[in-house]
Amino acid sequence: MNWKAKAVLYKNIPRIAVCFEKNTALIARIKTFEDARWSASKRFWHLPDTEANRLHFKVPLAHTLLPNQEGIASITVFKNHLSSKRYSPNTIAAYCDALKSFLTFFNTKSVNDVTNEDVILFNNEFLLKNKLSASYQNQIVNAIKLYFNIINNTTIDIDKVHRPKREKKLPNVLSKNEIKAILTAHSNLKHKTMLSLIYSCGLRRSELLSLKPSDIDSKRGVVIIRQSKGKKDRIVPLSLKILEMLREYYMSYKPKTWLFEGQTKNTKYDERSLSNVLKQALTKSNINKPVSLHWLRHSYATHLLESxxxxxxxxxxxxxxxxxxxxxxxxxxxxxxxxxxSPFDDL
Incomplete structure (x- = not known):
């Protein structure tokens, strides 16, 4: 296996970065490791910084990058608790990573000795010094409150663990002309259909990629979104225009398990590939804004409101x-x- 591995702090979480040239077999192999993820910005795969992973990828052991043994055991308890309450895998991973970051900072201290003053110290000496976002700080707070509530820690007052002041950012919205340019940029039917369905139904990326052919209910004129964020089902109206596009797409590609499948049958279309589809559309339509797939969902909501x-x-x-x-x-x-x-017009 031709790869290079090293210990890194990815989003200030200890991880093992693994780099290798694009190879289908190697990608399939690294995906077999628990919680293996791809970073599009860093261009490497990364895994949890565990002793087993360090030994496998021949990375020198460095226990200072990990919580102490008590902390590691605490994370296991936390993970089991979240699993038993049926939290989603993504939420479990995010909360456990957040707790791990916090406990790593205090790896010379017993978990039971952590106080509210320690939380403030962590905020100032770790989060603020490293210029981490308020949203990440809020995720840390969620993990701390939930975990210390579970273990009934008496040295920390959960109610006094404060949250960061919420940022008031407006959603990014495109004009209808910009949307039209993006959706008509591709000649590839699958690419055009995926982007069009996201906008026409206001879907999240994960919702689009989790659709099955049976979720398109043409007789009722709706799309069924199953077990999305918060484990909720919902339905959204299906326009006749997108229905015709979907029928043409279905006849051409004949998907089996998932509505949009990758090069390998019965596998979901890759998230990174979908993001690249959007990037290509932006290039073709000469739109120089840093548009993400979520902008299409924001635009859908805003255009509905305006109508x-x-x-x-x-x-x-x-x-x-x-x-x-x-x-x-x-x-x-x-x-x-x-x-x-504007009063300027009257001058």
Whole structure:
């Protein structure tokens, strides 16, 4: 196996980075390791920094990059607890990584001796010094509160573990002309259909790739989104225009297990490949904004609002738990703002 491996801090979490030239067999092999992930920005695969992985990839042992034995045992307890409550695998991985980062910082201290002052120290000396985001800090807080509630730690007051001040960022929205340019940029039918379905139904990337042919209910005119974020099912309307595109796509590709499959039959289309499909569309349509797939979902919601759709229906279509999450689109809708006349025009 022709690879290079080293210990790294990936998003300030101890990981083992593994680099090798693109090879189908090697990719399939590294995917067999638990929690193996690909970093598109760093261009390497990375795995948990465990003693077993260090030995396998011949990376020198360095226990200072890990929690102490008590901390490692605590993470196992935490993981088992989350699993028993049926948290999603992604949530379990995120929370365990967050707790591991926190316990690694205090690997010379017993878990039972951790105090509220330690949380503040961690925020200042680790999160802020490394210029980590408020969203990551909030994830750490979620993990800390949940974990210390489980073990009934008496030295830390969970209610006094504060969250970072929430950033008030507006969602990124494209104009209808920009959307049209992106969706018509590809001549490849599969690529065009995937991007069009994301926008026409306001789907998340994972929701699109988890669709099965049977989830397209043409008789009722809906798409069934199963067990999405928060393990919820929902339905969204299926436009006649996208239905015709889907029928043409189905006749050409004849997918079996998943609606959009990769080069190997019965396997989901790759997330990175889907992101590349969007990048190619942006290049072809000469759009120089840093557009992500989620921008299509934001644009769908905003365009619905601007066309007069009630905010309550948009909340249902997007699968939001709280109406406050959906209300953010009122701040980017230009329908009413464009009717306001600037006093500059009267000068």
């Amino acid at each position: 007069g759709t009630d905010l309550r229906y948009i909340q249902e279509l997007l699968g939001h738990n709280s109406s406050k999450t959906t209300e953010i689109y009122t701040h980017v809708s230009t329908k009413n703002i464009q009717q306001i006349k």
